[in-house]
Amino acid sequence: MSSESNPTLSAVKAGGWGGTTSAAVAGEEARVLRGCAENARLQEQARAGLRKAREVESLDALLAEVRRIAALPLEKSETLPKEVYTSDEFFAWEVDEVFSKEWFCVAHVSQIPENGDFINLDLSGDPLVVVRDKSGTVRVLSRACPHRGMDIMPPGFGHDGHGPAVRRESSPACGSTRLFLCPYHSWTFELDGRLKACPEMQQAEGFERDDWGLKEFRAEVWQGFVFVNLDGNAPSSVAEQYAELGEHVSKWNTAGMEIVVAREWDVPCNWKVLTENFMESYHHAGAHAKTLQTIMPAKHTWTEQERPHFIRCHLPYKAKVRDEIADAEAAGGHWEAFPAVEGLEGEDRFEWGLMLGYPLFTFVLTPDQLVWYRILPTGPDSLKLLTTVLVPKSTIGHPDFGKMLDRATAEAVAFHLEDMEVVAAVQRSLHASGYQRGRLSHLEMPIWLMQRYLAARARGTWPGLDHPPAPSQR
Ligand code: FES
Ligand SMILES: [Fe+2]
Structure with missing residues (x-):
């Protein structure tokens, strides 16, 4: 290794x-x-x-x-x-x-107080973003782009200034944004994960934009802490x-x-x-x-x-x-x-x-x-x-x-x-x-x-x- x-x-x-x-x-x-x-x-x-x-x-x-x-x-x-x-x-x-x-605790609500605030982390090999969307709902989304798999906000690769996301200087894993932009081929996603725009996909037969959002994981806020259940089947x-x-x-x-x-x-x-x-x-x-x-x-x-x-x-x-x-x-x-x-x-x-x-x-x-x-x-x-x-x-x-x-x-x-x-x-x-x-x-x-x-x-x-x-x- x-x-x-x-x-x-x-x-x-x-x-x-x-x-x-x-x-x-x-x-x-x-x-x-x-x-x-x-x-x-x-x-x-x-x-x-x-x-x-x-x-x-x-x-x-x-x-x-x-x-x-x-x-x-x-x-x-x-x-x-x-x-x-x-x-x-x-x-x-x-x-x-x-x-x-x-259920896995990944964030506290004070880390994402405003709509558009996000925090990135990697859990068991899954690159995740915890985000407060435009309606104030806290969601946990995959950062793996549904196009070819690019991490939409890869840590340490110089994409920090790319797109509308503003990173917090003290902690670049946190920031705020109005949408997510994948730095590879510029697909953009709403804060609730829906695919918003994808250039030059009009010739892809049967391609429906609604089918290609960021994967969303089951999430719950308890006493101010944000939890995610990766397989979605936790019984309670x-x-x-x-x-x-x-x-x-x-x-x-x-x-x-x-x-x-x-x-x-x-x-x-x-x-x-x-x-x-x-x-x-x-x-x-x-x-x-x-x-x-x-x-x-x-x-x-x-x-x-x-x-x-x-x-x-x-x-x-x-x-x-x-x-x-x-x-x-x-x-x-x-x-x-x-x-x-x-x-x-x-x-x-x-x-x-x-x-x-x-x-x-x-x-x-x-x-x-x-x-x-x-x-x-x-x-x-x-x-x-x-x-x-x-x-x-x-x-x-x-x-x-x-x-x-x-x-x-x-x-x-x-x-x-x-x-x-x-x-x-x-x-x-x-x-x-x-x-x-x-x-x-x-x-x-x-x-x-x-x-x-x-x-x-x-x-x-x-x-x-x-x-x-x-x-x-x-
Ligand atoms: S991999 Fe994200 S737009 Fe191509
Ligand atoms: Fe101790």
């Missing part, structure tokens, strides 16, 4: 927008990115050796092992075979049987499958929030390595020992009962932090980076809530913000990640917002860098001949739930629908 075709070998880079970060954070970021690039290089070396040295387990054998592991009780739980995180064949199964069949709507989660999430009025920090990263790891890391808080004791562990100690974190479509975890603040919050508020200020979201009560004010909507809708609700990780897997060993921070509009209007944003940006980047180091190094070790399968702590219940999810998808169902759901840890 050439370095060009392998995202893990291409330069590991980060970009995006938000507040400013200090020289110390920028230095730390440069160090971690260099480390990630080095891990990716060594990983590719190990991967090449692995292919030569041994037969990779067959897909059937791997799925059988996933089912066996997932049937173990939490107290006996083990980690999955490494090939589940490294094999091309297993990744291809996930693309076909998991990503394509499930997003609103149905997340109904119980929605009752909780709606307290943050996430549809009215706006993205104030957006940072893009090429991460050299499997999507499950990143999501497992995102969802288990056991690693506060290690990777975040000096940061999150001092606020939300690992041993007090817990996971709710098994649900068919999502995982919900609680990360309570320790008593000292609750006292500091009371002191800060008594003095008319706030303890977190931003003022608390209006209307939050009880435990919602004193903990972080980690959520995973299967397979990859990952976000954290904190008392003052929502942190959303948009994860786009690009191969067994790589993914594109957009880390975002969302806050209510009222927060943006605060006179000290600039200062708050700097702090929130620095924190979001710093926590993420601590995670990047571990996920990149884990992925590399998954290729090592000395790698050993491990055992899980009860604090890693989300990892065990994700195993049960994969096993359920292999059976064509969802967790808890064909067996009793695992109980809550509290």
Whole structure:
């Protein structure tokens, strides 16, 4: 595989927008990115050796092992075979049987606030554009031109100035336009995907313009997040499958929030390595020992009962932090980076809530913000990640917002860098001949739930629908 075709070998880079970060954070970021690039290089070396040295387990054998592991009780739980995180064949199964069949979160409405706004992304090899059309409807269209297949807005090929689309300078994947123009033979499309004009096609016999629009995928907006279902056959709507989660999430009025920090990263790891890391808080004791562990100690974190479509975890603040919050508020200020979201009560004010909507809708609700990780897997060993921070509009209007944003940006980047180091190094070790399968702590219940999810998808169902759901840890 050439370095060009392998995202893990291409330069590991980060970009995006938000507040400013200090020289110390920028230095730390440069160090971690260099480390990630080095891990990716060594990983590719190990991967090449692995292919030569041994037969990779067959897909059937791997799925059988996933089912066996997932049937173990939490107290006996083990980690999955490494090939589940490294094999091309297993990744291809996930693309076909998991990503394509499930609802996948691709955007937030604040990224496309006006009619004509769009955002481009690539999901499982599908170049997509999420667009708000002239009537205000949010649609997800393929960017593959129905003429000869050209990507109508190919990234990085110098077509940015072609046609009416204006790209956002801070993020060229976003922009606004009144129609889509394919740069190859200049077919034009309405924002709802219909073919508007196609020069010199009058001699093509039987050609009907109405038959040749951009392919539209099934899409749904839930709590301000835009979801796509690539195969169009998901048995329930997003609103149905997340109904119980929605009752909780709606307290943050996430549809009215706006993205104030957006940072893009090429991460050299499997999507499950990143999501497992995102969802288990056991690693506060290690990777975040000096940061999150001092606020939300690992041993007090817990996971709710098994649900068919999502995982919900609680990360309570320790008593000292609750006292500091009371002191800060008594003095008319706030303890977190931003003022608390209006209307939050009880435990919602004193903990972080980690959520995973299967397979990859990952976000954290904190008392003052929502942190959303948009994860786009690009191969067994790589993914594109957009880390975002969302806050209510009222927060943006605060006179000290600039200062708050700097702090929130620095924190979001710093926590993420601590995670990047571990996920990149884990992925590399998954290729090592000395790698050993491990055992899980009860604090890693989300990892065990994700195993049960994969096993359920292999059976064509969802967790808890064909067996009793695992109980809550509290
Ligand atoms: S490929 Fe798009 S117009 Fe020809
Ligand atoms: Fe972490």
